[in-house]
Amino acid sequence: MAGGQERILRGRIRSVQxxxxxxxxxxxxxxxxxxxxxQRVAAAVPYSDQITEVVKDLAAAGxxxxxxxxxxxxxxTTAYVVITADRGLCGGYNAGVQRATEGEIKKDxxxxxxxxxxxxxxxxEGYFRFRxxxxxxxxxxxxxxxxxxxxxxxxxxxxxxxxxxxxxxxELVYTRFISAGSQEVVQRxxxxxxxxxxxxxxxxxxxxxxxxxxxxxEPDPGTILDTLLPRYVEARIYAALLNAAxxxxxxxxxxxxxxTDNAEELIxxxxxxxxxxxxxxxxxxIMEIVSGAEALSGDSKKVRLVELMPLVEAASTPxxxx
Amino acid sequence: MAxxxxxxxxxxKVLFSGEATQVITRTLxxxxxxxxxxxAPFLGALTENHTRITLADGxxxxxxxxxxxxxxxxxxxxxxxDVAELGEQIDRTRAITAKERAEESLRKEHDAEAVAAxxxxxxxxxxxGGMAGLNSGSH
Numbered sequence: 380m381a382g383g384q385e386r387i388l389r390g391r392i393r394s395v396q397x398x399x400x401x402x403x404x405x406x407x408x409x410x411x412x413x414x415x416x417x418q419r420v421a422a423a424v425p426y427s428d429q430i431t432e433v434v435k436d437l438a439a440a441g442x443x444x445x446x447x448x449x450x451x452x453x454x455x456t457t458a459y460v461v462i463t464a465d466r467g468l469c470g471g472y473n474a475g476v477q478r479a480t481e482g483e484i485k486k487d488x489x490x491x492x493x494x495x496x497x498x499x500x501x502x503x504e505g506y507f508r509f510r511x512x513x514x515x516x517x518x519x520x521x522x523x524x525x526x527x528x529x530x531x532x533x534x535x536x537x538x539x540x541x542x543x544x545x546x547x548x549x550e551l552v553y554t555r556f557i558s559a560g561s562q563e564v565v566q567r568x569x570x571x572x573x574x575x576x577x578x579x580x581x582x583x584x585x586x587x588x589x590x591x592x593x594x595x596x597e598p599d600p601g602t603i604l605d606t607l608l609p610r611y612v613e614a615r616i617y618a619a620l621l622n623a624a625x626x627x628x629x630x631x632x633x634x635x636x637x638x639t640d641n642a643e644e645l646i647x648x649x650x651x652x653x654x655x656x657x658x659x660x661x662x663x664x665i666m667e668i669v670s671g672a673e674a675l676s677g678d679s680k681k682v683r684l685v686e687l688m689p690l691v692e693a694a695s696t697p698x699x700x701x
Numbered sequence: 702m703a704x705x706x707x708x709x710x711x712x713x714k715v716l717f718s719g720e721a722t723q724v725i726t727r728t729l730x731x732x733x734x735x736x737x738x739x740x741a742p743f744l745g746a747l748t749e750n751h752t753r754i755t756l757a758d759g760x761x762x763x764x765x766x767x768x769x770x771x772x773x774x775x776x777x778x779x780x781x782x783d784v785a786e787l788g789e790q791i792d793r794t795r796a797i798t799a800k801e802r803a804e805e806s807l808r809k810e811h812d813a814e815a816v817a818a819x820x821x822x823x824x825x826x827x828x829x830g831g832m833a834g835l836n837s838g839s840h
Binding site: 419422423425426427429430432433436437440526527530531593594595596597598600602603606607610613614617 | 708710711712713714715728729730731734741742743744745746770772774779781783
């Protein structure tokens with residue numbers, strides 16, 4: 380019957396409304412977290428700037444070269460550090476990073492070199508494990524709010540594996556946060572440390588005032604560099620994690636906003652259908668009353684039809700007729 | 702009096718930034734070192750230590766620095782550290798417990814982790830009001 384359809388529609392509208400409330404809440408939460416995440420990205424800049432400067436000063440003083448972290452070697456195995464979210468519901472955020480990594484891995488395989496995946500975030504782990512890629516290690520549980528300790532853990536693992544010779548090159552794949560409205564998937568070499576970053580560079584290396592060359596070192600430059608480089612790797616990973624977290628929130632906010640908009644649209648359409656169904660059932664009901672009354676009236680058809688007119692009105696509006 | 706800018710930076714934020722007249726810290730294997738304005742450019746790796754920053758107004762800022770680097774160039778001193786805590790924010794009771802625990806395990810066997818824990822606790826205690834007044838009943 381028509382009333383049944385109306386009830387079903389009412390149920391659907393209610394469930395879409397409930398979903399909309401959830402997506403709206405997620406959107407607002409993500410929006411507020413973007414701001415916080417952005418501040419964390421900004422707060423991490425002084426440290427990474429200064430540590431880069433120190434590395435440059437050391438390189439300028441000739442303390443470089445012995446550390447294997449600086450010297451590249453023949454690349455047999457490339458490790459991809461894939462930074463994704465722990466959770467879904469963030470649009471194309473995870474897919475973007477995973478696809479970029481997969482493309483790089485395929486290139487490596489075609490070239491005949493080996494690869495390994497270091498998955499950061501549950502989504503990356505699930506994706507690569509399901510497809511049978513080689514996963515060396517997984518880190519998870521901090522994607523939306525990473526701390527330096529998390530970066531340190533990853534950094535220590537990478538340095539250890541690199542020094543042990545298990546991996547010859549490390550690439551970071553993550554989503555760089557440019558602004559709340561724009562993020563991009565980037566791939567950055569992490570180890571061995573880029574020559575141009577470390578040597579000379581644009582800092583106050585060996586420039587006019589000549590101070591850089593006159594640095595006193597304690598202990599000697601080589602030892603400092605050995606303790607410094609792992610920290611530098613960690614700082615780079617930390618910056619990548621923070622960027623990824625901010626991007627994750629931005630993606631989630633956008634995804635949830637469009638989900639909320641879609642829900643609104645759906646509610647509008649369903650309400651329209653439901654109202655029509657209700658109207659139909661009212662019309663049907665009136666028709667039933669009319670035909671019922673007509674059947675009861677028996678012989679004098681003409682008189683009855685005239686008298687029924689006010690009854691039709693009374694059905695839709697409670698007018699005190701007769 | 703001459704002063705220079707001191708910055709104490711951890712990966713997560715800038716802990717302190719301001720004018721100071723003297724900085725005392727401890728380098729890896731090199732012992733304590735003090736910087737005054739006009740110091741020659743210097744770059745050093747730090748151990749766990751109690752760093753003292755004499756501010757321009759004469760107050761001393763105590764900081765527990767758990768490893769890191771110091772860079773002096775021009776009129777600027779930068780201390781980079783993974784973990785650094787300002788003296789007033791240190792939980793002394795926790796540091797004391799940590800110290801006792803480390804000493805306890807060191808009495809049984811000599812392991813690097815306990816040594817590191819002990820020196821961390823020492824740095825914390827020194828920075829948060831000195832070792833004096835502590836009942837070092839462990840000796």
